[in-house]
Each structure stands twice: as C-alpha cells, then as structure tokens.
Amino acid sequence: MTYTVHQLAELANISVRTLHYYDEIGLLRPAFLAPNGYRYYEENELILLQQILFFRELEFPLKVIKHMLGQKDYNIQEGLRQQKKLLKMKQNRTQKLIQTIDKTLKRMQKNQKMKDQELYDAFEDKDMKQYQDEVKERWGNSDAYTQSMKRVSKMTKKEMEKLKAKGIELTQKIAESMNKGIADPEVQFLIKKHHEGINFFYECGYDMYKNLGSLYVNDKRFGDYYEKFAPGLATFMKDAIDYYCSNHTQK
Structure with missing residues (x-):
C-alpha cells in the first residue's frame, strides 16, 4: 500500500513536520515524488520508519540512527532483535523504579525497613547503557565512523x-x-x-x-x-x- 505524508504521519502517530525533517536530513526518504511534488511512502519506508521510532524510543540520537541505518550491512531483523533486548532492559528498569516507589512509600509510613542505598539502586542502568553502546558500535558510531572514513580517504x-x-x-x-x-x-x-x-x-x-x-x-x-x-x-x-x-x- 502507498501512503501520502499525511496518511503515514497519522498511521505512525507522528507529525507531518517530523517526516519532512527526516527527509531533509536524509534519514527517511519517500519512495517517490509525484509530479505535483507530493511525497509517497511504501513498504520499505514503513519498516524503516518503525526502526527509527524504536531507536528514538530507546533515546538514540538521530545522527547515530542515520549512520546505523545507512550501513550497507545493516540487517533489519537483527536490529529488531537488538531493539527487543533493549526494550526488555528498559521494561525491567521501569519495574524496578516502580518497586522502589512502593518501598519508599512504605518506608515513609514506617511499615518497612529500607536501606539508604535501596533508595537509588533502581536508577542505575549500566547494563542497558553498555548494550546501547554495543549496538552503536556494531552499526557505526557516528563520530568514529566519520573519523575513520576521513582518514581512510586520505x-x-x-x-x-x-x-x-x-x-x-x-x-x-x-x-x-x-x-x-x-x-x-x-x-x-x-x-x-x-x-x-x-x-x-x-x-x-x-x-x-x-x-x-x-x-x-x-x-x-x-x-x-x-x-x-x-x-x-x-x-x-x-x-x-x-x-x-x-x-x-x-x-
């Protein structure tokens, strides 16, 4: 199925301006432009947009996303598996934060003992950050990729x-x-x-x-x-x- 920019924006729950911006920076190009200049998107663009939105949900900068998706060996299925792992880590961290809120409320009501360190343990996300770095490194960290290409070209x-x-x-x-x-x-x-x-x-x-x-x-x-x-x-x-x-x- 083919979508106009307005139809895709509504489908993906994002703004038309966002799609225009992604086009401007070369992150997501339309499948083709009609003679009247309207943008049209097809299956490949829909899947690519989903990849972008998953990475944005995981707080990857647009510059990094563009470099990762621009790699010739980028594999969407592998990308989805990595995103799933990161989202599960995020889910686990959110659950720990909720549990910490419950424990803190009970501590304030003096119904439950809670070590001072437990007030902050849930805010640590070292594992998730490390895996995010691995994903960036796997598909091309923006600064590293740019520096490497610049030096190799000379x-x-x-x-x-x-x-x-x-x-x-x-x-x-x-x-x-x-x-x-x-x-x-x-x-x-x-x-x-x-x-x-x-x-x-x-x-x-x-x-x-x-x-x-x-x-x-x-x-x-x-x-x-x-x-x-x-x-x-x-x-x-x-x-x-x-x-x-x-x-x-x-x-």
Whole structure:
C-alpha cells in the first residue's frame, strides 16, 4: 500500500513536520515524488520508519540512527532483535523504579525497613547503557565512523595494503601468544599495539575499545575473522582487551 505524508504521519502517530525533517536530513526518504511534488511512502519506508521510532524510543540520537541505518550491512531483523533486548532492559528498569516507589512509600509510613542505598539502586542502568553502546558500535558510531572514513580517504592503496599487512602480523603474534594467558606482559603489549591501531582510524577510548572487544565474540563476522588465525582467538582477544581496559580505567 502507498501512503501520502499525511496518511503515514497519522498511521505512525507522528507529525507531518517530523517526516519532512527526516527527509531533509536524509534519514527517511519517500519512495517517490509525484509530479505535483507530493511525497509517497511504501513498504520499505514503513519498516524503516518503525526502526527509527524504536531507536528514538530507546533515546538514540538521530545522527547515530542515520549512520546505523545507512550501513550497507545493516540487517533489519537483527536490529529488531537488538531493539527487543533493549526494550526488555528498559521494561525491567521501569519495574524496578516502580518497586522502589512502593518501598519508599512504605518506608515513609514506617511499615518497612529500607536501606539508604535501596533508595537509588533502581536508577542505575549500566547494563542497558553498555548494550546501547554495543549496538552503536556494531552499526557505526557516528563520530568514529566519520573519523575513520576521513582518514581512510586520505590513504593511498599502497598505504592501505601496508597497514592491512601490519594488522595481520599483529594478530598472528597475539594468536601465537595465547598459551601465555591474557595477563602476560607480552600479550598486554600486543593488545596495546592493537588499541593504538584502532586509534589510528578514530578516537577509541577504553570503554569503546572494551565494547569493540565484545563484538569479537558477539558478531559472527569478527569471530570468523579471528578464528581463522587460531581456534578460540576471538574469545582470547575479548578477555585480553577486558583485562587491558580494566587496568587502565582503574588508574
């Protein structure tokens, strides 16, 4: 079915101005424009708009959403599964907040003991924030993506091949050092070099680097790449990166 901009706005419970703005910034283009200039939307645009609204519900900035949905390998079904997981986390957090309200009311009525820390425990959403960061990292964090593309565009083919060869050599060295354990100084030195390599393309702080390490086991593409060097290398990389980041963030 084909929808006009007014029909889609009514269907999705958003304003016409919102759809116009999404078109202006290149986030959601209409399927086609009629000779009179009217926008028309079809099935693909309906699904894409739903993706946008789910991410907005999860408080992702429009700039980040645009970069994620603009990735060539973006998979809508995988996106829906990630959104479902985040929404369940949000649901659980909301339930904890409601329970905290009930406990606080009982505390004020002196009917129930409640530790001071329990007044604030429900406000912590570390797990949800971490998973949000993983989703952003998976589909292209806006600043990182922009920096990476800018630096790559300035490199010659020869420079790219040299950089790729250095990356393969470093990965082979890490694979050969797996028997030493993640805390071994040599392994940690190699992980430091790996981190520096990522920073060549974009600013990658310790939190982002740790999230990137998680992708090595959670994303099949990364996992397959590292498993070609040695069985179990993807997990070893993640654990070694976790150890590396924890040592630096504690300082």
